[in-house]
Amino acid sequence: MSTNHDNFDFIQSGQRVIEIEASAALALKERIDDNFKKACQLILQCKGRVIVTGMGKSGHVGNKIAATLASTGTPAFFVHPGEASHGDLGMITGDDVVIGISNSGKTEEVLNIVPLIKRKGAPLISMAGDAKSMLATQADVHLDISVKEEACSLGLAPTASTTATLVMGDALAVALLEARGFTADDFALSHPGGSLGRRLLLLVEHIMHVGDKIPLIKQGVTISRALLEMSSKGLGMTGILNDNDELVGIFTDGDLRRMLDQGMDIQTTMIEDVMSKNPKTIHPHILAVEALNIMDKSKITALMVVDNNKPVGALNMHDLLRAGVV
Incomplete structure (x- = not known):
């Protein structure tokens, strides 16, 4: 590993990353289609909770997506797929909707719980980068989060793909927020602490x-x-x-x-x-x-x-x- 950084162009490298990730996010606009509409309808019709699951970096992003959904009027929480196989699957019921996230669509820990999710009767929404993957084909609705390239120059570290996943999750959360007629007062009930709560709740x-x-x-x-x-x-x-x-x-x-x-x-x-x-x-x-x-x-x-x-x-x-x- 080289340690001579004197001539490295940090600015050019950083700008390239932003361009790649911005392009990946913008490409999602064409994929806000009937599948996206079906996913929103499944969640709106849900009598239980939205359960988000994913492994590794997809799991970190999934945790954020669940938090955003929960704070904008869609009750949701994250379940780690590895823990789900060891008891936490009991947190999922047939009244819930599950969002399974995997860039490859082949993540073993996620795929292992798909049959059990199906058996419980919970609808499955997949967010994957491969529409032909096992996760995508087993899902009731598939949301395409594929990217042309990762921002990582080695093509290894999830970068543009995690950005695309997060943006798709935000699109879901905001579309659902608007469909529910969620208001600033409703938002305040989930955020009573700190300056945000003071701004929204103080009379x-x-x-x-x-x-x-x-x-x-x-x-x-x-x-x-x-x-x-x-x-x-x-x-x-x-x-x-x-x-x-x-x-x-x-x-x-x-x-x-x-x-x-x-x-x-x-x-x-x-x-x-x-x-x-x-x-x-x-x-x-x-x-x-x-x-x-x-x-x-x-x-x-x-x-x-x-x-x-x-x-x-x-x-x-x-x-x-x-x-x-x-």
Whole structure:
């Protein structure tokens, strides 16, 4: 083995790998056909779970495919084919659908459990690179994951073939997700932890300022009074109420800067003359991520939270940052 790497073109080698693997993935587009549709229909009709199995690198990819299916609305898990032959086959029932992965279609550990899968009555979907292989011909539906060449210059290490397998698995998962009408809320139920869970599950009411911490003033006061309220509450705004305690406007730091540029007197100018009428608001039971979307689209940094047009809370971009929504 040579150890002189001084003149080796690492950039060219890396780019070649990406080109080969990209081509292998793109070639799959022509194979999204009736077999792909049948595979999706089998899974949608499944009363049990999708069981993914594969050996070696195919097994590693299969594990990822099972995880992606499970997190996008298709209950699934991975079963190692070697362990299946020693008891784990009991995890598979006739109500399940099995996805068997083997680039050659001849992997002994996978083929050994095919007759038992058939005996249980579970439909078998094969993902193989050889349509004439034992795995492909024994399957109820075959998905072609063959590649023209591996990215490995020796043609030995599974590279382009594992990429193609993963892409086909993602195509299945997303097609099923869309067919089920799977939503962001559904996705959140599978991902409650970490920043993803916070973004998808946190409601406005969980992070808004309430009670005396809400910046509010009544109509009929001067801008100087509004500034005192804004300064004491520290949210960069204040809501303006009518006599029925309904929100009729908002005054922000930005409004103040524009007013000062026009030379208005904060001691004599009334708040209703400079407030923004019909301000953007949000309901307390809406996802916090929606508050972020409203702020982004409207180019604002704070929102009043209202219920039946009466303020029940307030929040700004800093609150979203602290909660991990941004």
